[in-house]
Amino acid sequence: MIKKKTILALEQALALPYATQRFVQLGWRVIRIESPPTTKNKRSGDPNRYIGEDTGVDDLHAYFIAPNTGKEAITLNLKKEEGKDLLKSLIKELKVDIFLCNTLPKRYKQLGIDFDTLKEANPDLIWCGISAFGPDYPDGAGYDPALQAYSGYMHLTGEPDGDPMLGGLPIIDLKAGDEAFSQVLLALLEQNSTMEKETSCGKEIFISMAQCAASWLITALPQIQFVNDESDLFTRSGNEHRSFIPCNCYPSKDGHVYLAIGNDLQWDKLTKIEGFEHLNKPERISNQGRDNDKENIYADIRVGLQNYTTNEFIDICKDLNLAVSPVNTTTDVAKLDFVRNNMMKTQLPSGKTIPLFPAPVSTDYLTEVDFTLSSPPRLGEHNNLIYKEIGYSDLQIKELKIHEII
Numbered sequence: 001m002i003k004k005k006t007i008l009a010l011e012q013a014l015a016l017p018y019a020t021q022r023f024v025q026l027g028w029r030v031i032r033i034e035s036p037p038t039t040k041n042k043r044s045g046d047p048n049r050y051i052g053e054d055t056g057v058d059d060l061h062a063y064f065i066a067p068n069t070g071k072e073a074i075t076l077n078l079k080k081e082e083g084k085d086l087l088k089s090l091i092k093e094l095k096v097d098i099f100l101c102n103t104l105p106k107r108y109k110q111l112g113i114d115f116d117t118l119k120e121a122n123p124d125l126i127w128c129g130i131s132a133f134g135p136d137y138p139d140g141a142g143y144d145p146a147l148q149a150y151s152g153y154m155h156l157t158g159e160p161d162g163d164p165m166l167g168g169l170p171i172i173d174l175k176a177g178d179e180a181f182s183q184v185l186l187a188l189l190e191q192n193s194t195m196e197k198e199t200s201c202g203k204e205i206f207i208s209m210a211q212c213a214a215s216w217l218i219t220a221l222p223q224i225q226f227v228n229d230e231s232d233l234f235t236r237s238g239n240e241h242r243s244f245i246p247c248n249c250y251p252s253k254d255g256h257v258y259l260a261i262g263n264d265l266q267w268d269k270l271t272k273i274e275g276f277e278h279l280n281k282p283e284r285i286s287n288q289g290r291d292n293d294k295e296n297i298y299a300d301i302r303v304g305l306q307n308y309t310t311n312e313f314i315d316i317c318k319d320l321n322l323a324v325s326p327v328n329t330t331t332d333v334a335k336l337d338f339v340r341n342n343m344m345k346t347q348l349p350s351g352k353t354i355p356l357f358p359a360p361v362s363t364d365y366l367t368e369v370d371f372t373l374s375s376p377p378r379l380g381e382h383n384n385l386i387y388k389e390i391g392y393s394d395l396q397i398k399e400l401k402i403h404e405i406i
Contacts, residue, residue, distance in 0.1 A: 002185070075379065270322065278303070344372070
């Protein structure tokens with residue numbers, strides 16, 4: 001079993017804050033580092049602090065809230081040598097196990113946050129950096145939307161005769177965050193297995209968001225090897241499944257349903273539903289036959305669904321073990337039992353407790369705290385607490401602030 005760890009994260013935006021939020025859900029200590037306010041820039045730190053709806057606190061706007069609950073926050077100016085030295089002291093005195101960052105690779109050495117520098121403070125340090133393209137492209141900047149375009153996702157998303165489209169969520173940010181989370185856990189397992197040796201066993205991990213995105217093209221990239229013409233490759237297909245017919249979204253009397261038919265037996269069951277008998281034609285028995293006639297099939301299903309509300313059709317399909325779903329809004333999803341029962345909560349500085357999002361897995365720690373995490377921290381909220389923890393006095397902390405070190 002891995003003991004609870006202490007994490008320092010020079011983080012902003014979403015990919016890394018999401019990764020470290022996964023560690024919060026394990027009950028680990030996560031301290032985020034941000035740049036301090038200066039006379040020229042009072043709104044410093046993570047730009048996401050100032051994005052989204054106003055919560056009544058200037059540096060805690062709505063977009064910042066969910067990924068940053070349960071964390072502590074300090075400020076540190078890594079452009080100054082004193083700040084770089086202070087970072088090493090934090091790692092040493094707090095016994096930091098893991099350091100993470102999501103800045104451009106070309107800035108690692110400039111800011112004194114590269115693995116070789118920080119392992120001087122802890123030879124067993126696990127170091128992880130998320131960037132758009134990894135250290136081979138140190139200048140490569142990128143955000144989720146641009147990377148969706150770069151990695152082929154937009155080419156594959158949207159209507160066949162329409163423009164390329166972004167996905168509805170920042171999926172590359174989230175994929176990279178999950179990858180950082182899993183790779184750090186793997187490094188810790190490897191470290192535990194070698195700790196009996198007297199040699200140090202720190203590790204350097206690079207996460208390329210673009211490579212993470214490309215790894216999810218498991219149904220698209222291999223197809224290049226199996227088609228005779230590039231025009232046969234997967235491209236935008238709207239709501240239909242590219243291989244299984246008639247998986248698609250259809251209007252009901254009062255909304256929409258997504259119907260997923262995955263094999264010939266399920267197709268046969270569908271054709272026996274009252275009002276759907278007209279779908280039953282010999283040439284449609286196989287998936288290939290249905291693919292050849294898919295536009296007519298889609299139209300026939302729309303005719304059948306004119307007689308049913310969403311819930312009526314879903315109830316019939318459930319009895320037949322057919323996969324069908326309403327097209328839920330996010331408000332609908334928030335009301336689902338498995339979401340409500342695993343929903344994490346936090347209390348805003350105003351005192352209001354709000355639900356956030358469910359944990360992917362209900363951890364022992366979340367159960368212990370009744371799924372309630374502390375409010376996301378204000379910029380530098382824990383400066384006094386943490387710098388005192390490593391031996392600084394009130395006077396010394398005041399001096400650090402005066403000289404814009406913290």
